[in-house]
Amino acid sequence: MADNEGAPPPTTTQDERDLLQYQSRIDRPLTLKVPEFSRDERLRHVIFSRQFSVDLLEDLAGTADKIRQLSKVRAGQDFLIGLLSHKRTMLYFTQPSTRTFLSFMAACQILGITCNEVRDPSTSSETKGETRFDSIRMFSSYFDLIIMRSPVARLAEACAYLMNDLAATGNRSVPIVNAGSGADQHPTQALLDIYTLQRTFQFASPKDSPIGTRFDEIRRQFPQLTRGLAHKFYGFCGDIGRGRTVRSLADLLAGYEGVTLAFVAPRHPTLSLGDDLRQRLLTCGVRIIEAESLEEPIDGRPLIEQLDALYMTRIQKEHNNPADEAAFTAIDFSRYKLNRELVSRMKCYAPILHPFPRDQHFGEIPPEIDADPRAMYFRQARNGMWIRAALLAHIFNVDHQISRYFHERFEG
């Protein structure tokens, strides 16, 4: 008999071995898991973007708008900062991050939450053989919330089960927020992407509002245009296969009625739309278009001219394996870069989004586009701070307090 009888197969990585104890729960359909991530009709843990219903997205956007307004004046800032000044959070980020880390930190600061961080596991006891789960349990002893980013897909989900098991046995347990888990999910990025779209598509139809708005001219040009995210045509371009932000946002958009999602990527299994996401979107009744270029004609007109919003992504070459490297030499990657000419053919209101970082060497969005009013990516990143603050207010159940204060002091 082999020496390693009973041991995991030799191809299994330490990460996979760590997750084995949660595997049967991880493998369940999402509908069974989602209730376990809520408590008292509120999100307890934030693990997947599909935990957010369209109603909850509207609610969070409303809270984010109020936090944004309150933050403009000293009295509003003082009110917000007092709300959660008794809470502490751990930012456990073992994968590079600029915006997600800093915007979560800023969101905590807006609400008075104290932040602490572990970013480099080589400075933690994981180098002494401590498991990630022991680390997480320790964090939960000292902090009230754990926001985590990891290269390991499903680790945040497993940590949420660990916390639920601790709660069930009468132990201390805190919420887990997934700030990016491997190639898998990035639910709070999807939240800020949706919030940016919600703020963009505020076109009042003549029925919604008889008074003139800055959208009047757009309404004249596009009489069919309706307020909100439903019935719109969204384009995703670049590294569709490996982009966790694409997966999370597409999952959320699928919750809106009558959307079309176009995925523009090279026809290569690593880079194009994955089967699992395609199946999920089809099940939700989404119209899917897969194209190799933004210029590809769809129903007789180039795709780029039909989009209501364009989501650019960078090619995640740090994940290339040697076989990919060889196959990619045959691909014309220039098709996945924007330029002035392409942008000039887009609808005049269609926002250009990008989760960032953009790759200056590849140049999927060259800086010459930045001055275009449709370039939304810097505002999108700032929106991340407001919507993450709204999410924290939801988790800690102070969102109604924010609404009350806002209505009494600012609208009353």
Ligand code: NCD
């Ligand atoms: C992205 C990520 O980390 O998934 N960045 C982000 O969080 N805004 C996208 C990327 O790295 O390309």
